[in-house]
Amino acid sequence: MAQTEKLILASGSPRRVELLAQAGIAPTRLMPMDIDETPKRSEHPRSLARRLSTGKAQAALAAVKGDPAYAGSYILAADTVVSVGRRILPKTEMVDEASGALHLLSGRSHRVFTGVCLITPDRTVRQKVIDTKVRFKRLSSQDIEQYLASGQWRGKAGGYAIQGIAGSFVVKLVGSYTNVVGLPLYETLALLSGEGFDVHAGWTDI
Ligand SMILES: Cc1cn([C@H]2C[C@H](O)[C@@H](COP(=O)(O)OP(=O)(O)OP(=O)(O)O)O2)c(=O)[nH]c1=O
Numbered sequence: 001m002a003q004t005e006k007l008i009l010a011s012g013s014p015r016r017v018e019l020l021a022q023a024g025i026a027p028t029r030l031m032p033m034d035i036d037e038t039p040k041r042s043e044h045p046r047s048l049a050r051r052l053s054t055g056k057a058q059a060a061l062a063a064v065k066g067d068p069a070y071a072g073s074y075i076l077a078a079d080t081v082v083s084v085g086r087r088i089l090p091k092t093e094m095v096d097e098a099s100g101a102l103h104l105l106s107g108r109s110h111r112v113f114t115g116v117c118l119i120t121p122d123r124t125v126r127q128k129v130i131d132t133k134v135r136f137k138r139l140s141s142q143d144i145e146q147y148l149a150s151g152q153w154r155g156k157a158g159g160y161a162i163q164g165i166a167g168s169f170v171v172k173l174v175g176s177y178t179n180v181v182g183l184p185l186y187e188t189l190a191l192l193s194g195e196g197f198d199v200h201a202g203w204t205d206i
Pocket residue numbers: 010011012013015016032033037056078079080081082091112155156157158160161162163180181182
């Protein structure tokens with residue numbers, strides 16, 4: 001049995017595509033949405049993840065509106081935010097910012113919030129924010145220097161990617177691991193399935 005529902009993934013993140021593929025779900029179309037991701041003044045990381053995931057899904061809906069090929073499709077979007085307390089760490093391409101983030105994360109616990117937004121075929125908007133607590137070991141200056149040289153922090157929330165070298169920094173993780181990588185699989189499939197998407201249809205094709 002193959003997946004019959006149409007799914008637009010409003011994302012340019014290869015991690016999100018891979019995570020969905022891991023669960024046997026294949027987006028019909030990928031639509032990276034270039035929205036302004038700047039946090040508002042004193043915005044809570046949870047609120048930011050909610051606002052941006054919904055913003056990406058709504059932007060994709062606006063882009064396909066009126067296109068008969070996408071009538072009846074589901075639209076899924078996500079946004080991952082890393083914070084230490086209320087301080088939001090940037091998703092950066094700049095080595096100085098990544099270095100600052102790693103110094104902050106060193107020897108401490110932080111939270112990773114991923115907002116997931118699903119727009120159903122009848123255009124109901126469903127939203128969740130999942131959070132995971134992660135504790136890093138104390139990073140030595142060599143850890144930080146070598147990690148920065150690896151480039152694995154580029155474009156990742158909080159300046160690290162748990163699915164790479166930084167997995168070795170993790171002393172403890174409470175909650176969903178896939179949430180940290182960018183899409184909480186259990187909660188996303190529950191959201192899809194609760195809205196009538198047959199999440200099992202693609203399992204035979206894995
Ligand atoms: C913390 C962490 C984040 N990330 C990634 C997930 C997201 O791709 C990125 C956070 O940025 P996002 O703005 O959530 O996503 P994105 O810009 O990469 O993709 P899009 O908006 O098009 O969906 O950081 C990891 O890959 N591993 C990690 O351990």
